[in-house]
Amino acid sequence: MTDVKHMKWWGWGVEGVAFNPDNKPAFAPFVKKAVGLDLSVPAVPAVAFGDLTLPSSTIDAAFLATLAGIVGEANTITDDEARLVHTYGKSIRDLLRIRASDLPRMPDVVVYPADEAQVAxxxxxxxxxxxxxxxxxxxxxxxGSLEPHPxxxxxxISLDLGLLNKVTLIDEGSGLASIQAGAQGPFIEEQLNARGWTMGHFPDSFTHSTLxxxxxxxxxxxxxxKYGDIADIARGIRMVRPAGIVDIRPVPSASTGPSVREMILGSEGRLGVIxxxxxxxxRTPEVREINGYLFPSWEAGIAAMHDIAESDAKPTVTRVSDARESGFSFATGKAKEGFDPQKVLMAYLKRRGWDLEGIxxxxxxxxxxxxHVAYEKKIVKRIVKKHGGLAVGKGPGVLYDQKKFDTPYLRDFLLDRGAAxxxxxxxxxxxxxxxxxxxxxxxANDAYEQIGTPGWIMSHLSHSYHSGACLYFTFAFVHGGEIAIEQYDVVKRAIQQAFVDHGGTxxxxxxxxREHAPWLEQDISTEGVALMAGLFASxxxxxxxxxDKVITY
Structure with a gap:
């Protein structure tokens, strides 16, 4: 058995780590008010592995022996739990299907190549x-980028790249690092930091996702x-194809026709194996600091982020939560004994006429x-003040840093209690x-009315660009058991359609x-889909x- 570590099959992260509502006195009342869920009711734990109905592997002995001859018997796995781990991702749809034993098709074998030659x-x-x-x-x-077609x-074959996890080269003169594709976020940063470097790429899934x-x-x-999206960060790419290796050299820019590098970015495994x-x-920065700010309205916060994007300041993070998400953040705070700076701050804001529900x-x-940090903070402080905002120091930023990768665990906590x-x-x-x-x-609210259950939606802005920004929405509702996925689809469809109807991607x-494919044609046009289909078919x-990922042809 390979020693590559995976997340638990029934939820996010690793066994023994979970969201803990203890010492968060405002959390249970918040959830009750938001979606009508009573957290005092005992949780129903995830289904036991032994109670699942799993389809058997269909791989024949001869082909299995061929694969074992390439990667070794220990790295050729047909074990049911390993196959289950590699069947779905971690969306709510995925987790609901696992708990319902809805597993029409699983990988027949999981292979762990040790290097590019074995991948080929x-x-x-x-x-x-x-x-x-x-x-x-x-x-x-x-x-839905991982599941086999039913x-x-x-x-x-689920081709797991977990053994390809090393930083193989750092070109210190150019600020470039070659890294194997199976390396997960923490291991990448550990290897780079040891030599004084950082990639600067920290998605929400950082602790369990790969390059x-x-x-x-x-x-x-x-x-x-500051660091750009992965499309900005990734310069060179090696990808295995049936006839050989695509090798995109890490030049800073090139005028070599339609970009093959761009074709690979976002291709979701349709073109080969990266x-x-x-x-x-x-270089790791001398100073790293995340500060908290408060705005009296969503519109003021958005306007401030826009002004910051146009200013001489180039922060690493520009994030503003709307009033609903801010209320959620406050509700997940731990109880404090003695002096509570949050209570003091709220009293101060109330005296100044702020609507405490609208922060x-x-x-x-x-x-x-x-x-440099002092210079940028001065610019930001001026912009925040212009829009009626208030700087509240490093304390909230420290908490943000501590909790930024923990939010997915809350989804499992809610799912155990009947909420999606x-x-x-x-x-x-x-x-x-x-x-x-x-x-x-x-x-979303129309969708909740349609499915007949109270629901919650909240949002934040993040990832600012010259011309716009990302809006990130979280939604939740108490589901109806066997019809949970049907209810989810109603809400998800409403949100996605609102994106394209109002100018978003x-x-x-x-x-x-598979999750977002139904809206792709509206996003990139009929001819855009035709070009993409031609690429995949060729x-x-x-x-x-x-x-059948991204598009079906």
């Missing part, structure tokens, strides 16, 4: 056998305002030399952000997969590589 040999053998290859990184995907009759997965889904990180990526890296919490990050929670994100021009925000709220950084005529 597996690809050659799989294509010769007309098998399906689904590349697998950390399994954190929430857009009716797939061919052998399905190859980031490239395959066009990921964005929390610090993309094995190595050369990325831009930066918008913001986090802005700064990195660099002490003088998930996310959708978009990006749009600055001029459309408020319109989209209001339209999504209206669409269908996904800013979670990819397309590159993979027998549909061996992760078929």
């Amino acid at each position: 040999a597996v690809v050659t053998a799989a294509v010769a056998a007309n098998a399906v290859i689904i590349p697998f990184g950390g399994g954190s995907n929430i857009s 009716g797939e009759a061919r052998v399905v 190859g997965g980031w490239v395959a889904t066009r990921s964005s990180g929390m610090q993309s305002d 094995t190595e990526v050369t990325v831009q890296v930066h 918008n919490l913001s986090f802005i990050g700064f990195e660099g030399s002490p003088s 929670a998930d996310v959708s994100e978009t990006a749009a021009p600055w001029s459309r952000l408020n319109e989209i925000h209001d339209a999504v709220y209206a669409a 269908i996904s800013h950084h979670h990819g397309v997969g 590159a993979d005529p027998k549909k061996n590589f992760n078929p």
